[in-house]
Amino acid sequence: MKCCNFLFFGDVVGRPGRSFLGKHLPLLKEKYSPDFVFLNGENATGGFGLNVAIAKELKDMGVHGITLGNHTWNQRGFWEEIDSLDYVCRPANFPEECPGRTHLIFEHQSEKLALINTVGRAFSNAVLDCPFKVMERKVASLREQGVKNFIVDFHAEATAEKYTFGWFCSKLDVSCVVGTHTHVQTADERLLDQKMAFISDLGMCGSYNSILGFQPDPIIEKTLHGKPCRFEVGNGPAMLNGVCVRMDLENHCALSIERIQMVEM
Numbered sequence: 001m002k003c004c005n006f007l008f009f010g011d012v013v014g015r016p017g018r019s020f021l022g023k024h025l026p027l028l029k030e031k032y033s034p035d036f037v038f039l040n041g042e043n044a045t046g047g048f049g050l051n052v053a054i055a056k057e058l059k060d061m062g063v064h065g066i067t068l069g070n071h072t073w074n075q076r077g078f079w080e081e082i083d084s085l086d087y088v089c090r091p092a093n094f095p096e097e098c099p100g101r102t103h104l105i106f107e108h109q110s111e112k113l114a115l116i117n118t119v120g121r122a123f124s125n126a127v128l129d130c131p132f133k134v135m136e137r138k139v140a141s142l143r144e145q146g147v148k149n150f151i152v153d154f155h156a157e158a159t160a161e162k163y164t165f166g167w168f169c170s171k172l173d174v175s176c177v178v179g180t181h182t183h184v185q186t187a188d189e190r191l192l193d194q195k196m197a198f199i200s201d202l203g204m205c206g207s208y209n210s211i212l213g214f215q216p217d218p219i220i221e222k223t224l225h226g227k228p229c230r231f232e233v234g235n236g237p238a239m240l241n242g243v244c245v246r247m248d249l250e251n252h253c254a255l256s257i258e259r260i261q262m263v264e265m
């Protein structure tokens, strides 16, 4: 049987997330023997977006594919730079005029895998195409090109939309859907329909004593008194959230999903 293991980490938030991941990735690689490492990098640069320097830092760490989300364009100049990064894909349901790859293709044991990123529409005011229809079209067109294994990061706020999208993808014979965006890991990892690895949110890699990776005090001030503030990336001990998924590349399904959570002591 042709199998493949991969690690997928939740939104990396600024330097604490990057450093902690960089420190522990060698150990995690030893433990899980992943063929690929993926992560969501929409908060990797200073908490908001991604740029070329940080994308390269993550790649040098041993990351094979980076997905994004609603913060994709936060870093000045990234619109012009994203096409130069062949290991980064932006949400496929952004308007088609946007630059950037809408999927990444990997190969393992002569089988092709596609990594796709879409964003949800619930509680979002972004300009977005329907993630369901985009996914259906994308899977069909990639399948025509000989790709039969699909891994999806669904970057979304609402749990119900994530489950709806998950079940929808399982009917398309997608092998894995991981949710991102909320920065809080859920404990609902499972094989959906007994064949598709699913978790509604991977969580984040970032500051542990924080609000979703950011310093609590300014956010409390803003919430209580409306005081304008900059969201600053948190500090102190860090944490790391993700999953390890094992896939059967011949039957185009998942065999297992295991949640990973580490907190710096």
Ligand SMILES: [Fe+2]
Pocket: 011, 042, 043, 069, 181, 182, 183
């Ligand atoms: Fe995020």
Ligand SMILES: [Fe+2]
Pocket: 042, 069, 070, 071, 155, 180, 181, 182
């Ligand atoms: Fe997000």
